[in-house]
Amino acid sequence: MKIAIIGAGISGLMSALELLEQGCSISIFDQQQAGQAASWAGGGILSPMYPWRYPDAVNQLAQHGKALYNQWNEKLKPISGIDFEIHESGLLIFDESDFEQGLKYAQQFQQPMQHCESLSQVQLQQVNPRINAKFQQALYFSQIANIRNPRLLQSISAYLKQHPRVQFFEHCPIKQFNLGNGAVQSIQSENNTRYFAEHFVLSTGAWSQHWAEQLQLDIPVQPVHGQMLLFKTPQHWLPSMCMNKVMYLIPRVDGHVVCGSSMQNCGFDTTVHKATEQNILSACVEMVPELASFPIIKQWAGLRPSSPTGVPYIGKMPELDNLWANFGHFRNGLCMGPASARLLRQLILQQPTFIDPAAYSSTRLSPTGLAHS
Numbered sequence: 533m534k535i536a537i538i539g540a541g542i543s544g545l546m547s548a549l550e551l552l553e554q555g556c557s558i559s560i561f562d563q564q565q566a567g568q569a570a571s572w573a574g575g576g577i578l579s580p581m582y583p584w585r586y587p588d589a590v591n592q593l594a595q596h597g598k599a600l601y602n603q604w605n606e607k608l609k610p611i612s613g614i615d616f617e618i619h620e621s622g623l624l625i626f627d628e629s630d631f632e633q634g635l636k637y638a639q640q641f642q643q644p645m646q647h648c649e650s651l652s653q654v655q656l657q658q659v660n661p662r663i664n665a666k667f668q669q670a671l672y673f674s675q676i677a678n679i680r681n682p683r684l685l686q687s688i689s690a691y692l693k694q695h696p697r698v699q700f701f702e703h704c705p706i707k708q709f710n711l712g713n714g715a716v717q718s719i720q721s722e723n724n725t726r727y728f729a730e731h732f733v734l735s736t737g738a739w740s741q742h743w744a745e746q747l748q749l750d751i752p753v754q755p756v757h758g759q760m761l762l763f764k765t766p767q768h769w770l771p772s773m774c775m776n777k778v779m780y781l782i783p784r785v786d787g788h789v790v791c792g793s794s795m796q797n798c799g800f801d802t803t804v805h806k807a808t809e810q811n812i813l814s815a816c817v818e819m820v821p822e823l824a825s826f827p828i829i830k831q832w833a834g835l836r837p838s839s840p841t842g843v844p845y846i847g848k849m850p851e852l853d854n855l856w857a858n859f860g861h862f863r864n865g866l867c868m869g870p871a872s873a874r875l876l877r878q879l880i881l882q883q884p885t886f887i888d889p890a891a892y893s894s895t896r897l898s899p900t901g902l903a904h905s
Contacts, residue, residue: 533557534849535880536719536729540566541782542865543858544679544735544846545688546873548698549604554881559727561703561719562737570737571865573760573834575782575790577623578867579645579673581775582630582774584637588890590864593641593871594733598677598868601684602797613695614687617680619785624651624660625883626776626819634671643723659798660772662820678782681866701727709746715853731854731880737801737837740859750898753837753860755800755835759808760792762830763823766775770820770822781823789823791816802833838862839854846892849898856880857894 533556533827537544538561548558550663560566578597580586598618605616608713638732650653651659663670692698710718710726719728734740738755768782782790794808809831817849819823839845839860849855858876875892878885 533558533731533881534729535731535733536561536717536727537733537735538562538791539589539735539737539739540689540700540702541569541735542567542685542736543737543861543872544572544733545571545685545692546869547735547858547876548692549688550873550877551880552695552697554877555559557847558692559701560692560822561704561706561721562726563703563872565702566689567682570834570836571685571789571869572682573758573832574681574836574866575760575792576679576684576716576866577773577780577782578618578679578693579623579676581644581709581778581780582625582869587841587843587891590639590868591643592887593844593868593875596871596874597867597869598645599805599821600874601679602853604870605687608687608691612690613688614683614690616684617785618677618688619680620677621772621783622659622774623657623673623676623773623812624663625673626667626774631669631671645675645677646673647675658772658810662769662770662822663774664819665822666797667819670746672772674738676773678784680784682751684866687757700798701716709743709855711746711852714851716855722730731856731878733856733858733902734849737861738835739860739866740837742883744900746756747849747852747855748900749765750900752840754797754838755831755837756862757794757796757798757801757813758792758836758863759794759796759804759833760790760831761809761828762792763814763826764829765789765826774819775829776819777815779812779819781816782820787807788829789826800835802835804831804833817856828839833891836862837865844868844872844892845894845897847889847894849894850897
């Protein structure tokens with residue numbers, strides 16, 4: 533079976549891996565270089581931030597992220613030569629208003645990754661002595677990991693590019709679907725080249741609304757600007773991830789510390805804003821004051837694919853027999869990515885699904901005009 537995937541972020545790349553494993557031939561298209569948009573820009577925490585604030589459908593996909601990434605890393609690393617660097621650093625949350633809800637959530641769902649405990653200041657300092665002494669207590673999620681998303685994307689891309697059943701088309705924007713008989717017959721690039729496949733997958737992230745007019749659907753996915761800073765500290769300097777007021781610190785194995793993140797509606801602009809930088813810096817130094825003595829070595833911004841509830845669209849697009857969705861993951865594309873791709877593969881290949889797909893159905897997209905012929 534030949535499948536064309538439009539969009540080479542984490543959703544598209546993971547979908548390609550899943551389908552490739554089943555013997556499919558894959559063509560992957562991206563308007564820029566693979567893995568360079570939101571998937572690269574994010575922090576890589578393998579859990580929704582404050583999971584109790586999200587719908588069950590988000591958490592049900594996210595809970596599989598760490599285990600599936602470990603499996604894929606084992607498979608891909610010998611071929612790509614790149615380690616995903618899955619770092620089980622644990623996560624401290626300082627938002628006192630979330631303590632009660634966080635503990636209840638952990639007791640209710642009993643998921644290993646969401647196991648948490650309430651720490652006193654003495655215990656908190658034992659877990660992470662860098663924390664500001666003003667914090668008297670914290671919630672501690674000892675099993676939450678982070679993944680080094682640039683390395684993850686490099687590894688998957690390298691693996692796919694060497695595979696004989698994969699064709700990569702980077703810097704190749706797709707401008708239209710050629711429709712007929714209730715199906716996509718082909719897709720057409722900006723230079724009017726046509727590409728044919730049996731099935732087509734939309735994994736176009738923040739750009740997904742681009743297809744609304746052609747498909748006569750309301751696709752409520754908007755870009756949301758998120759800004760980040762990167763510090764360089766000594767190796768193993770910060771022992772755990774930290775979070776307060778939706779700002780986070782993520783330590784990498786080699787001593788880099790990723791700090792973020794903001795939320796702004798700026799359209800498709802990825803400019804780094806000075807005021808936002810100051811907000812992030814203030815929040816992070818409040819958690820770990822010693823950070824202020826280390827250099828900021830990089831700043832960037834990415835565009836999250838926001839959707840109304842953060843529940844992605846996964847499944848067959850309305851009215852078309854061979855067009856499939858895997859988009860709208862908002863802030864949780866990396867942690868939902870592996871399970872989203874597995875569900876999509878099972879739906880396309882008509883296999884039993886590991887989860888009820890109803891919550892993710894693209895039938896949630898409303899028509900805006902006449903049905904397709």
